[in-house]
């Protein structure tokens with residue numbers, strides 16, 4: 402919220418970034434264990450302008466205190482909970498415990514530790530790191546108004562065929578040939594906003610948002626690939642992105658908008674020839690040069706008409 406200060410507009414926030422916490426829950430008889438590793442970002446909007454303009458820190462919640470609170474609250478959570486629930490819990494705490502704080506913006510990034518299987522049996526305390534991160538952001542107001550967003554980072558997807566790109570603008574700068582046969586690779590960053598508008602209206606089902614996260618991830622991947630035998634043709638990254646976003650909004654009624662960032666990670670055809678020998682390697686949809694950069698950058702947001710995002 403902007404304030405008028407000395408004839409200027411002034412906005413401020415303060416918080417603690419990258420607070421890392423691991424939490425283990427042991428079941429009643431000590432087995433199995435479950436665990437999470439979270440990286441927490443706290444940002445508080447509060448009435449503490451005295452600190453900026455009058456050297457008066459009396460309304461400041463110390464960022465060191467914010468950091469400690471993460472560990473206290475993690476300790477107090479006696480049952481396993483989702484990153485979303487932890488973000489909301491912290492947001493509720495900061496906005497209700499401190500008169501000065503009117504909004505808390507809490508981000509949690511969960512590392513993908515997954516329980517291992519040994520000889521097909523789930524291990525009771527062994528975990529290995531998977532690939533995609535689960536993100537959650539809760540913006541909590543003192544009144545209990547909530548904005549809840551979840552996401553996925555680093556979902557790498559690739560298909561070796563059923564992708565093309567034709568009919569684009571051709572001019573004197575265009576060298577790219579049209580094709581109906583190419584590799585399609587991307588690293589999806591997704592975020593989706595839930596329609597719950599207050600902290601009291603979120604589902605009470607334990608680990609509900611973890612279940613949603615896995616379901617959204619599956620819908621995104623399944624839509625990208627299409628059926629196992631035959632797949633689905635992609636006319637562009639743009640087209641595939643739109644189908645993926647639409648599938649999420651059609652499947653999950655409590656999601657009001659979804660944003661997808663899908664870089665087009667190019668696998669370049671390899672053709673090698675020399676003046677002396679002639680053709681050494683002729684590309685036949687088989688040998689590629691994988692690249693990271695430059696990459697196409699394609700992003701879009703799809704929302705329901707009533708979404709506030």
Ligand SMILES: O=c1[nH]c(=O)c2[nH]c(=O)[nH]c2[nH]1
Pocket residue numbers: 566577636637638639665697
């Ligand atoms: O799916 C694609 N979308 C583009 O916008 C684009 N641009 C490009 O060079 N190749 C591709 N592929």
